[in-house]
Amino acid sequence: MLPSLVYLRLYKCSLSSLELRYGGIEGAIQSKSGNITKLKHLDLSSNNLNSTIPNWLYQCKDLETLFLGSNRLEGTVSSLISNLSSIISIDFFDNMLSGKLPNVIGKLGKLGLLELSVNLFEGDIPISVTRLAGLRSFNLSKNNLIGRIPNDIGDMKVLESVDLSENQLYGQIPQKISSLTTLSYLNLSDNNLSGMIPLSTQLQSFEPTSFQGNKLCGLPLLVNCSSDGNVPNHKYEDDESDKDEVDWFYISMAIGFALSFWGVCGSLLFKRSWRHAYFRFPAYMSHVSNHVVSFCIQMNVSEDVQTMLFLS
Numbered sequence: 001m002l003p004s005l006v007y008l009r010l011y012k013c014s015l016s017s018l019e020l021r022y023g024g025i026e027g028a029i030q031s032k033s034g035n036i037t038k039l040k041h042l043d044l045s046s047n048n049l050n051s052t053i054p055n056w057l058y059q060c061k062d063l064e065t066l067f068l069g070s071n072r073l074e075g076t077v078s079s080l081i082s083n084l085s086s087i088i089s090i091d092f093f094d095n096m097l098s099g100k101l102p103n104v105i106g107k108l109g110k111l112g113l114l115e116l117s118v119n120l121f122e123g124d125i126p127i128s129v130t131r132l133a134g135l136r137s138f139n140l141s142k143n144n145l146i147g148r149i150p151n152d153i154g155d156m157k158v159l160e161s162v163d164l165s166e167n168q169l170y171g172q173i174p175q176k177i178s179s180l181t182t183l184s185y186l187n188l189s190d191n192n193l194s195g196m197i198p199l200s201t202q203l204q205s206f207e208p209t210s211f212q213g214n215k216l217c218g219l220p221l222l223v224n225c226s227s228d229g230n231v232p233n234h235k236y237e238d239d240e241s242d243k244d245e246v247d248w249f250y251i252s253m254a255i256g257f258a259l260s261f262w263g264v265c266g267s268l269l270f271k272r273s274w275r276h277a278y279f280r281f282p283a284y285m286s287h288v289s290n291h292v293v294s295f296c297i298q299m300n301v302s303e304d305v306q307t308m309l310f311l312s
Contacts, residue, residue, distance in 0.1 A: 066084070071095055088111065088113070100121070103127070106132060118143075120144060157180075162188075164191070170194070199218070
């Protein structure tokens with residue numbers, strides 16, 4: 001680590017490799033390169049660099065590895081990146097890079113690693129990415145990407161790792177992705193994807209967490225698809241069923257009350273003898289209770305027993 005290094009000038013150097021990972025370097029990558037365009041390996045990751053990516057880096061046609069991850073780089077990735085004809089690995093992980101990914105990225109025919117996660121990239125995934133026949137690892141997670149997963153992703157026959165999680169991608173997972181027999185890691189979680197997960201031995205072997213946070217159905221998720229290949233709206237159906245049950249409960253209770261009420265009142269209305277008996281019943285009970293009390297007094301029954309008999 002170089003705790004006191006705040007300025008680095010590489011003028012008229014013929015370096016082929018420069019590694020200053022965890023160097024404690026602060027500030028900007030200088031906008032002028034001098035004579036270091038013969039670089040093959042550059043690693044400035046895990047520092048505090050806070051500039052844009054200088055254009056001279058895109059002129060290093062012999063560059064094979066470019067690691068600038070875990071800094072505070074900002075700005076966009078220039079379309080000049082297509083000049084890096086020898087590039088094998090690009091790592092811009094965990095910066096503040098933004099804008100759209102240049103479509104010319106598909107011209108980097110030797111590219112095997114593309115690590116652009118944890119940035120602020122937006123827009124669609126360039127369709128040209130699917131022309132990178134040698135790409136093995138592809139990470140665009142934790143950005144602001146929208147649009148669909150390119151349909152021709154299945155043409156990337158040596159692809160081993162794909163992470164597109166935590167973006168705003170929508171639509172269905174392309175059927176061609178099921179042909180990626182070399183795929184050992186896949187994460188499409190926390191997007192707006194929908195529909196059925198394509199069937200293949202490879203895809204169904206991944207953990208359900210690889211697909212969660214979407215509107216997907218089918219294995220490995222424990223969500224069955226409807227006949228049209230979409231997620232059935234069980235919640236909506238359950239809510240409607242509950243609503244119907246509640247409505248019928250109150251309706252049945254109201255009907256029962258009405259029938260009981262009119263059953264009693266109707267009988268009193270149309271049966272004179274019942275009506276007379278009903279209105280005489282309180283007087284009759286009062287008369288009976290008076291007789292009971294009088295009997296208890298005559299028999300010298302205690303006051304507590306009188307109360308008990310009266311209440312009963």
